[in-house]
Amino acid sequence: MEVLISAVLGEIVSRTISVVxxxxxxxxxxxxxxxxxxxxxxxxxxxxRISAIVEEAEGRCITNRGMIRQVSMMIIQLFRGYYLxxxxxxxxxxxxxxxxSGSLFAQSKFNPAKRFRxxxxxxxxxxxxVGRGSYKELKQFIxxxxxxxxxxxxxxxxxxxYPRMYRQPYGSYLILDKFMFGRQMEREQAIGFLLxxxxxxxxxxxVLPIVGPGLIGKSTLVEHVxxxxxxxxHFSLILRYRENDLKDEIPTTFRDHCVIKHQNxxxxxxxxxxxxxxxxxxxxxxxxxxxxxxxxxxxxxxKIIITSRSEKMASVGTTRAIKLSCLxxxxxxxxxxxxxxxxxxxxxxxxxxxxxxxxAVEMCGSFIFAYVAATLLRANPxxxxxxxxxxxxxxxxxxxxxxxxxxxxDHMSRYGWGIAETQRGHEDRELFLIHHSHQKGPAAHSxxxxxxxxxxxxxxxxxxxxxxxxxxxxxSLIPPYYSYVYSCELVQNKNTKT
Numbered sequence: 001m002e003v004l005i006s007a008v009l010g011e012i013v014s015r016t017i018s019v020v021x022x023x024x025x026x027x028x029x030x031x032x033x034x035x036x037x038x039x040x041x042x043x044x045x046x047x048x049r050i051s052a053i054v055e056e057a058e059g060r061c062i063t064n065r066g067m068i069r070q071v072s073m074m075i076i077q078l079f080r081g082y083y084l085x086x087x088x089x090x091x092x093x094x095x096x097x098x099x100x101s102g103s104l105f106a107q108s109k110f111n112p113a114k115r116f117r118x119x120x121x122x123x124x125x126x127x128x129x130v131g132r133g134s135y136k137e138l139k140q141f142i143x144x145x146x147x148x149x150x151x152x153x154x155x156x157x158x159x160x161x162y163p164r165m166y167r168q169p170y171g172s173y174l175i176l177d178k179f180m181f182g183r184q185m186e187r188e189q190a191i192g193f194l195l196x197x198x199x200x201x202x203x204x205x206x207v208l209p210i211v212g213p214g215l216i217g218k219s220t221l222v223e224h225v226x227x228x229x230x231x232x233x234h235f236s237l238i239l240r241y242r243e244n245d246l247k248d249e250i251p252t253t254f255r256d257h258c259v260i261k262h263q264n265x266x267x268x269x270x271x272x273x274x275x276x277x278x279x280x281x282x283x284x285x286x287x288x289x290x291x292x293x294x295x296x297x298x299x300x301x302x303k304i305i306i307t308s309r310s311e312k313m314a315s316v317g318t319t320r321a322i323k324l325s326c327l328x329x330x331x332x333x334x335x336x337x338x339x340x341x342x343x344x345x346x347x348x349x350x351x352x353x354x355x356x357x358x359x360a361v362e363m364c365g366s367f368i369f370a371y372v373a374a375t376l377l378r379a380n381p382x383x384x385x386x387x388x389x390x391x392x393x394x395x396x397x398x399x400x401x402x403x404x405x406x407x408x409x410d411h412m413s414r415y416g417w418g419i420a421e422t423q424r425g426h427e428d429r430e431l432f433l434i435h436h437s438h439q440k441g442p443a444a445h446s447x448x449x450x451x452x453x454x455x456x457x458x459x460x461x462x463x464x465x466x467x468x469x470x471x472x473x474x475x476s477l478i479p480p481y482y483s484y485v486y487s488c489e490l491v492q493n494k495n496t497k498t
Contacts, residue, residue, distance in 0.1 A: 039138050040088055046145040047081045050074050053152055053159075058184055060162040061230065063192060067158060072185040076328070077145060083330035084141060086337070088134070089347060090354035165229070180224050180478060181335050182327050183217060190225045190305070193319055194273065195234055198301050205295045206303040209317040211310065212324030215368065215437075215484070218307040221324065222275055223479035225305070226261055235302075236269055238262040241276040247283040251293035270299040276306045282313060326365025336360045339374035355386045362393040368474045368484055375454050392457075432456060432488040437473070442481040448472050449485065456488075466490065 057071045180187070193208050210218050225231060226238055239258040243249070249257070258274070274294070294304070306313060314321035327335065337346060337356065346353040356377070363369040373393070377386055440448055449470045455461035456471055473484045 036088070036135065036138070039142060040085060043081060043085055043138070043142055043145070046142065046149055047078060047085070049149055049152070050078050050081075050145065053156065054078060056156075057159055059164055060159060061165055062159075062162050062188065063195075064158075065192065067155070068185060068188050068192075070155065074148065075185070076331075077148065079328065079330040079334045081141065081145065082337075083333050084138065086333070086346065086353060086357065088138070090350050090357060180217070180220055182331050183221050183224075183324070186221055186322050186324065187224055187228075189322060190221070191228055191231060194225070194231055194303050194305075204318060205291060205298060207291075207316060207318045208303065208305050209313045209315075209321040210305065210307040210324065211313050211321055214309055215366075216324045216326070217367070218324055219277060219480055219482070220476070220478065221322075222277070222305055222307060226273070226275065227479060231273070232262055232264060234269075235262075235271045235273045236264045237272045239272065239274045241274065244277070244279045245283075246276070246278065246286045246290065249286050249290065251289055254290060254293075269301070271301040271303075272298050273302065274298075274304045276304065278306065278308045278310075278313070280308060281310045282306075282308070282316065287316060329361065332363070332365055332370070333357060333360045336363070336370050336374065339370060340377050342378075349381070351383050352381065352386055355383070355390055359386075359390050359393055362390070362397055364397075371474045372453050372457070376457060379454075379458070432471075433491050435468070435487045435489065437484060437486045439482040439484050445475075445481075445483060448475070448483045453486070464490070 054071060054074050057067075057074075062068055062071070190208060190210070193206065196206075198204070198206060210221065212218055232238070238261040239255075240261050241254070242257050242259055261275070294302075306316065311323070314323065326332070336359075337353075340356055341349075341353075346356075359373060360370075363373065373389065376389055380386075449472050451461050451465065451469070451471050453471055453473045468487065468489045471486050471488050473486050475481075475483045
């Protein structure tokens with residue numbers, strides 16, 4: 001009898017302790033959720049205020065380098081803030097779904113051990129929304145933004161003293177695929193160098209190197225700089241060198257290999273701007289000869305922009321080189337999110353947002369990858385399809401041994417994604433091997449292939465090409481309006497299932 005009473009009392013005490021612990025944890029979770037929700041709302045308000053200042057700054061002709069750096073810092077924090085905001089919201093939604101799913105399979109809600117384990121699991125999941133220390137990171141970041149916003153009054157006063165641009169910049173967030181994203185500060189840096197007067201009789205020709213990997217946006221940046229009204233009014237002539245190498249070039253034939261991009265006949269100045277786009281290093285002897293001749297023939301104040309994939313070219317400049325690299329993960333996510341969702345609020349589709357965030361990581365900063373994937377996702381806004389695209393993107397990374405964060409375009413002759421399953425549901429799929437890529441200017445648009453990368457990936461092109469063939473990966477809608485073409489070949493893949 002005593003044993004029975006002892007067992008009953010033990011069970012009562014155990015259940016009482018379990019109930020008390022559960023209530024304490026529920027209160028703790030409720031407080032964390034309330035505090036986090038308030039922090040996220042505060043973060044969103046701060047981001048809106050900073051976004052308004054950034055948008056106003058991008059429409060002004062800012063010449064002060066300090067203000068340009070300050071705007072650049074605001075843009076970096078803006079992207080970081082939206083990334084943090086989306087991370088919290090999408091991962092929290094995923095955690096809530098997992099909790100609901102887990103509760104459906106709970107066998108007994110009266111088992112205190114099971115209740116404790118289930119609650120403990122939820123607490124751990126919720127406290128790891130975007131990693132350990134995420135709450136602390138969120139609060140610290142809010143303090144940083146609040147300090148930044150507190151200093152915006154003085155900045156706004158200085159900002160109003162700068163004139164507006166002659167025309168709306170491409171940086172209008174209403175049409176994302178028709179403006180240059182994420183390079184506004186580099187553009188202002190280049191324009192500032194071009195407009196900077198040279199000392200009279202100095203004899204040195206200003207040279208600005210722009211270096212970065214292939215397909216990172218060097219030509220796009222230069223095109224936007226040359227199209228700026230301030231630059232066109234400053235130079236009477238803008239020339240572009242047509243070749244990719246200066247090795248066999250001599251000063252007497254250099255001018256014949258240039259095309260006129262812009263000519264300002266109304267200008268009283270004779271300043272010229274020459275744009276040279278190279279693939280690799282420059283021949284040192286040819287460069288010295290060209291530079292000496294140019295200094296003798298070109299008027300004071302003339303400038304040269306030289307672009308290359310080789311970082312060694314940074315040493316030929318008379319000013320600090322502009323080094324283009326992949327966007328930060330926060331900036332790239334903002335770019336990809338706007339491509340995929342457009343005017344749709346991502347908060348209305350938390351599951352899709354979570355998948356899109358994971359997919360953005362797999363892209364390693366590739367603009368072309370982003371445009372192709374966004375076109376695919378917009379055509380079929382379902383969780384099942386988006387999950388499948390994510391699996392294929394991960395398969396792409398594994399097959400090509402890419403490390404996350406490594407730029408895709410440095411890997412030529414690589415595997416592409418798997419061709420979409422047929423209606424018959426065959427397990428054997430075909431992959432396409434990308435041998436090399438090249439770009440065509442607007443004059444050659446009629447020569448680009450009709451089949452696109454989206455056609456290939458979605459299986460909407462019939463009949464499917466055989467052997468080696470070319471495919472249009474993406475056609476840019478902004479200057480210089482390049483079409484990017486891949487040379488491909490289909491290969492069998494019998495061991496992969498989608």
